[in-house]
Amino acid sequence: MTFQNTLECAQELDAADPLSKYRKEFHYPQVNGKDVIYFTGNSLGLQPKCTQKFVDDVMKDWRELAVEGHFYADKPWWDYHERLAEGLGKVVGAHPEEISVMNTLTVNLHLLMVSFYRPTNKRYKILCEEKAFPSDQYMLQSQVKYHGLDPKDAIVEVKKRPGEHYWRTEDVVHKIKEVGDELALVLIGGVNYYNGQVFNMKTITQAGKSVGAFVGWDLAHAVGNVDLKLHDWGVDFAAWCSYKYMNSGPGNASGIFVRQKHLGKKDIPRFEGWWGTKKETRFLMQPEFDPIETADAWQLSNPPILSLAPYLASLELFDEVGMQALIQKQQNLTAFLEFVLYEVDKEVESTFEIITPEERGCQLSVFLHGEGRAIFDYLMKEGVIVDWREPNVIRLAPAPFYCSFTDMFNFGQILKQGILQKSA
Incomplete structure (x- = not known):
C-alpha cells in the first residue's frame, strides 16, 4: 500500500x-x-449507539416484570450471559463452552489462579514479563504470599535486552526452559500495555506446556484487537476486560476462557458459588456443588445484567464485521x-x-x-x-x-x- x-x-x-x-x-x-480524534480505545472504547436500546430493554423488563424478568424477559436474565459465549468464542478463538462472562478482570484472574496455580515444594515458580501491568503484579505477589512463598523467589520476570524496548520471544522461551520443572505457571499480558507489543502466544504457550507448567494470558489489550486462537494454541486459561477494544462501557464485566480439557471436573481446585452449579439442579438448593460442564462453573453469583447488556450490544457489531x-x-x-x-x-x-x-x-x-x-x-x-x-x-x-x-x-x-x- x-x-x-x-x-x-x-x-x-x-x-x-x-x-x-x-x-x-x-x-x-x-x-x-x-x-474528537480518539486514540484511547486501549483504555476505554467509544460507546456504540446500539448500546442504549440493549440497556433500555433491560430497564423496561425490570420495570414491567420485576423478578419474573429472570425467566420471561425477551432475553431472560436467567441465561443472559450465555448469549455472549458464541460471539466471544469467535473473537478469542475458542469453543462457546470454554467462555464465560463474570466479575472484573483481576477478580477473575484471582479465581483462575485458584485452579491453575498449585505450588508444590518443587514446582512453585511463576513466569511473567518485567514491569507487567501493576494490577497483574499485585495479583501475582498476593497469590504467592497467600501460599506462604516469597515473591522475590517465586516470581521470575523476563527482562528486555539492554537498550531495547521490547521482549524477544527466544528470551522468553529460554527463561521457561531455564526454570524448567520448578515452573508452575506462565502468566503474561498478551499485548503489553506500555509498548503495545503482541507476544508470540502460540510459541510461548507451547514452551510452557513442554516443561509441565500451566499457561494463562491476561488479554486486556488483546481481545478485540489481535488474532487469537486460544483453543488451538493449547492455552489453559485466560481473562480479559471488555471496556477497551470491546467497547462495553467503563469497568464492565470480564470474560474468561478455560480450556475444554479442564471442564466438567468436580475435583479441580476452584472457589465455587451458586451460579456455577448445573442449571437443572440449581434451584433444588442441594448442599453439594455440581459444576456446570462449561466455563460457567467458575461463576459465583448471578451475573449483572445491566453490565452485560452493553457487552452484548458491542458483540453484535463484532459478529457482523x-x-x-x-x-x-x-x-x-x-x-x-x-x-x-x-x-x-x-x-x-x-x-x-x-x-x-x-x-x-x-x-x-x-x-x-x-x-x-x-x-x-x-x-x-x-x-x-x-x-x-x-x-x-x-x-x-x-x-x-x-x-x-x-x-x-x-x-x-x-x-x-x-x-x-x-x-x-
Whole structure:
C-alpha cells in the first residue's frame, strides 16, 4: 500500500475502506464543537449507539416484570450471559463452552489462579514479563504470599535486552526452559500495555506446556484487537476486560476462557458459588456443588445484567464485521499512522521514536524526544484524545471500528503545529 501524507490520500483510503460506515455507529465526545480524534480505545472504547436500546430493554423488563424478568424477559436474565459465549468464542478463538462472562478482570484472574496455580515444594515458580501491568503484579505477589512463598523467589520476570524496548520471544522461551520443572505457571499480558507489543502466544504457550507448567494470558489489550486462537494454541486459561477494544462501557464485566480439557471436573481446585452449579439442579438448593460442564462453573453469583447488556450490544457489531476484517483495517490504519508520524518527524526538530515492534495490534507507543507533557496538553486541547505515560511517551491506539485514515492525517497536522508553535 502506497501512502502520501496528504488529505487527499487519507480521503481516498477512507473511500476504499469497507468498514468506514461503522464510524456512524459510535458516539464521539466533542471538543471545540467538533468530534474528537480518539486514540484511547486501549483504555476505554467509544460507546456504540446500539448500546442504549440493549440497556433500555433491560430497564423496561425490570420495570414491567420485576423478578419474573429472570425467566420471561425477551432475553431472560436467567441465561443472559450465555448469549455472549458464541460471539466471544469467535473473537478469542475458542469453543462457546470454554467462555464465560463474570466479575472484573483481576477478580477473575484471582479465581483462575485458584485452579491453575498449585505450588508444590518443587514446582512453585511463576513466569511473567518485567514491569507487567501493576494490577497483574499485585495479583501475582498476593497469590504467592497467600501460599506462604516469597515473591522475590517465586516470581521470575523476563527482562528486555539492554537498550531495547521490547521482549524477544527466544528470551522468553529460554527463561521457561531455564526454570524448567520448578515452573508452575506462565502468566503474561498478551499485548503489553506500555509498548503495545503482541507476544508470540502460540510459541510461548507451547514452551510452557513442554516443561509441565500451566499457561494463562491476561488479554486486556488483546481481545478485540489481535488474532487469537486460544483453543488451538493449547492455552489453559485466560481473562480479559471488555471496556477497551470491546467497547462495553467503563469497568464492565470480564470474560474468561478455560480450556475444554479442564471442564466438567468436580475435583479441580476452584472457589465455587451458586451460579456455577448445573442449571437443572440449581434451584433444588442441594448442599453439594455440581459444576456446570462449561466455563460457567467458575461463576459465583448471578451475573449483572445491566453490565452485560452493553457487552452484548458491542458483540453484535463484532459478529457482523468479523475479526479478520477488523484486523486487516487495524494493520492498514496503524501503518498509515506510523507513516504520518515519520513524515511529520522530517518537518520538525523533534525526534519521534516508535518503541512498538512490528508484532503489534492497534497501538503505537511513541517517545517524543525533546518534548514534554506540554505537547500532550496541546493535543488534548485541540481535540486529540491520547494517553500519556512517563517519562515522555504517548500511546496512540487507532481502533478500526471508529478511527479513520483522515483522523491519522489530521492528527499529524495538529501534532506538527503544536511542536512548531512551541519552538517559534
